[in-house]
Amino acid sequence: MVGLDPTIHVFFAHTGVGAWRKPTHDASKLQEGTMLEINNLHVKIADEDKVILNGLTLKVHKGEVAAIMGPNGSGKSTLSYVIAGKPDYEVMDGEVLLDGVNLLEMDPDARAAAGLFLAFQYPMEIPGVATMTFLKAAMNAQRKQRGEAELTTPDFIKRVNGAADRLGIPKDMLRRPLNVGFSGGEKKRMEILQMTLLEPKMSIMDETDSGLDIDALKIVAEGVNARRDPEHAFLVITHYQRLLDYIKPDTVHVMSRGQIVKTGGPELALELEANGYRDYQSAA
């Protein structure tokens, strides 16, 4: 992307800003109805021996909203980074398939083009890049990948303004450098604005609820619920039942020490709220 600081590439490649490489299709791996499939994933920190994910296996079906809960440090954000292709981690074993496409062989921006989006737990501040400029670059990069024409400026402005209005994001924020000086909740709203505009088929939301006020939480939940259909799936990482009151998950997974140690329905989140993780801490 011309004109963007190269450092953006690393952290924002999930939105599709950057160079493209064609996705690797592996039709034999396609399982009908499965959006995201993670098999026996082992991951360590690239420069250290520290293993974070220990044979993690997880499946999210098309149309499904799956929640992941788990103690601090259990590897939830690491999992989301590895799916999105952030460097710094080394995959030692396992596979990650998005709609049958092997993500681990793809650049982060190609993963975004294949329909993956990660809303970060800690969105990065990017001085010098106006939010509008970033959003337009991200949207057009994806359109290019899909063989579609670039958005005209009026069309882009109309889409951004419409989505920003719905999320309660004031216009002047869009002229400011991306996330710089934004409050915690404003940064989270900005992640959701990106998600809304990019229309991913698989959205991973890493603690998007923390920092959001109650009105924003409801708006985000409405946005997710409105897109619950066979073309979309969501992986919602959260510590709080509160979010799950608004986005009722189909499945709840408990993560501990780099593995999924329990899978259940929405009632599992209520059980965790009542009992904490004591039953699961030693399970992995």
Ligand SMILES: Nc1ncnc2c1ncn2[C@@H]1O[C@H](COP(=O)(O)OP(=O)(O)OP(=O)(O)O)[C@@H](O)[C@H]1O
């Ligand atoms: N680059 C790194 N270098 C060293 N340790 C790391 C690095 N990245 C992650 N870790 C460690 O990996 C573990 C998992 O971290 P991660 O951020 O994935 O946890 P989490 O489940 O998202 O926690 P939280 O609920 O607090 O967000 C932690 O112990 C963390 O300190």
Ligand SMILES: [Mg+2]
């Ligand atoms: Mg985390």
